Amino acid sequence: MAKTLAAHRSWFRIALGVGDDTRLVAASGDHLGAAIAAAEAHVPGAITLAVEPAAEAEIPLGEAVGKQTVVDLGSATPPSRFAWPIGVVPQLGTELADATRGYHIPEHSDPFVIEAQVERDKVGEVFFQLVERLPAADNLEIKLLDHFEGGTTDVWLTSRVNGKKVIAFLDDHDLELFGNGHVEVSVYVRAKQATLRLTEHRTIAWIADERDMEADVVGWLRELAIPHVPDLVTASSVPHFHYRPGKSLARGKLAELLYRERLRRVAVVRPNAPVAPPPRRAPDTAG
Numbered sequence: 001m002a003k004t005l006a007a008h009r010s011w012f013r014i015a016l017g018v019g020d021d022t023r024l025v026a027a028s029g030d031h032l033g034a035a036i037a038a039a040e041a042h043v044p045g046a047i048t049l050a051v052e053p054a055a056e057a058e059i060p061l062g063e064a065v066g067k068q069t070v071v072d073l074g075s076a077t078p079p080s081r082f083a084w085p086i087g088v089v090p091q092l093g094t095e096l097a098d099a100t101r102g103y104h105i106p107e108h109s110d111p112f113v114i115e116a117q118v119e120r121d122k123v124g125e126v127f128f129q130l131v132e133r134l135p136a137a138d139n140l141e142i143k144l145l146d147h148f149e150g151g152t153t154d155v156w157l158t159s160r161v162n163g164k165k166v167i168a169f170l171d172d173h174d175l176e177l178f179g180n181g182h183v184e185v186s187v188y189v190r191a192k193q194a195t196l197r198l199t200e201h202r203t204i205a206w207i208a209d210e211r212d213m214e215a216d217v218v219g220w221l222r223e224l225a226i227p228h229v230p231d232l233v234t235a236s237s238v239p240h241f242h243y244r245p246g247k248s249l250a251r252g253k254l255a256e257l258l259y260r261e262r263l264r265r266v267a268v269v270r271p272n273a274p275v276a277p278p279p280r281r282a283p284d285t286a287g
Helices: 032-042 061-065 122-133 163-172 174-178 214-223 251-260
Strands: 010-018 021-029 047-053 070-074 088-090 102-104 112-117 139-144 153-157 183-189 194-198 204-208 240-242 264-269
Touching (some): 010 032, 021 032, 032 047, 032 070, 047 088, 112 214, 122 163, 122 174, 122 204, 122 214, 139 163, 139 251, 174 183, 251 264
Antiparallel strands (some): 010 021, 021 070, 088 240, 102 112, 139 153, 153 264, 183 194
């Protein structure tokens, strides 16, 4: 179950991996990503392994006068030593010992799915490499999810484009898109009735009506040193948190950016409203 956190300065307990060691700190921020950035800056070379809201007793008195700081709390046992993709992190106290880099093909899925997980900031690199290998890239969809500052789910879509334009757009806005766990990114391949998607849990999924490109996609993943795993264990398996990078745009500013880049908001879905299944092909927005 995903956790949603208030968009005001809050304190968090953050488990940091430093080599083979784990350190627990309390850090504050206007949003979780800002607190994570402060914690990782406090311990050079550290990566975030798990988080949870801090107890009131762990908040230093200096916070009462607006002093931002990071407080060392000792050690902790994280759910996993896996370097989670930026944008999603499990809650402290859960267990995910088998989480790892890899790809998995669920049995009997309809539509057909190949899903992959890679570590930390490798997500953007792998997504770029896969887009470059696609036979075509006809539309780019950006979905701002309802847990992004407690809003609706807003779907933004480009007009008909090509692979080079998709890659250029993603490259220009990689911080906002690849590191933001409140955002999904999809590239539609019309001829194959398929989608390459960066999911809200920062996995990369190939979703298609048919299996005719299975060997191609598996080959691409192997070229990128992503091994097959019998089961894909992701942060979605346990209570977890979504966040955006510390210096990334808030929801309203990101929506303004998409508008300036000439994407169209084509759908708005309110929380708990029925959600239609993902389209098997992109809407025709040519012209």
